[in-house]
Amino acid sequence: MIDSHKQDDIIEILKQQPIEIREKVEEISVDMWGGFPKVVKEVFPNAKIVIDRFHVMQPVLKELNQLRKQTGVKIKGSRFILLKNNIDLTEEEKVKLETVLKYSKRWRLAYTLKEDFRSIFETCKTPEDGQEQLKEWLQKAQVVYGAVLETIHNHLDNICNYFLNRTSSGVMEGLNNRIKLIK
Missing domain, CATH: 1.20.1320 (phosphoenolpyruvate carboxylase, domain 3)
Known part of the structure; x- marks a missing residue:
């Protein structure tokens, strides 16, 4: 769990996972917070955003x-x-x-x-x-x-x-x- 809504904090924490693992993520279910697209694109290059x-x-x-x-x-x-x-x-x-x-x-x-x-x-x-x-x-x-x-x-x-x-x-x-x- 990440206790922040700051894009940079979220990206930094998620990038601690190896890229090989992050590239395997296919979908990410999120709410409509405007910061998610940037986070997903930068951290999970192959993932589709799914608005829950x-x-x-x-x-x-x-x-x-x-x-x-x-x-x-x-x-x-x-x-x-x-x-x-x-x-x-x-x-x-x-x-x-x-x-x-x-x-x-x-x-x-x-x-x-x-x-x-x-x-x-x-x-x-x-x-x-x-x-x-x-x-x-x-x-x-x-x-x-x-x-x-x-x-x-x-x-x-x-x-x-x-x-x-x-x-x-x-x-x-x-x-x-x-x-x-x-x-």
Whole structure:
């Protein structure tokens, strides 16, 4: 674990590994921090950058939650129910979701788009298919979502690298969260 977000510190520490090992790295799953491309290019010359799907989904969920807050409608549990994956909802939660979505057509559209976005990561098999579907989603989402669209567009190629091998940093994220809890 590297306790720094400075590119030079990260590069220096990672370069302590022999180049023969670093050249074997094929993919690196990261978040959308702007410093990663330079680090990866300099340290792992053969690696593709894969933006982790969790970190792509996060800003979509954040904007959906902001939209929920902006409407001023206060329904107990609406945040949880809107942000949870539909596939993970119990029957009782699905009924509550439907009740929540009746309050706002905009919530319904934003929620549907969020689920469509998540579905892209579940169903696409190739970077080309993923890119095509994400571009279509970006067009449809313009009516509800804002800043997240530019973020996704700016990182689209590295986001689509996910569809090569479905590489994720989820295990590391989980370990990192446990370490933070222990601290």
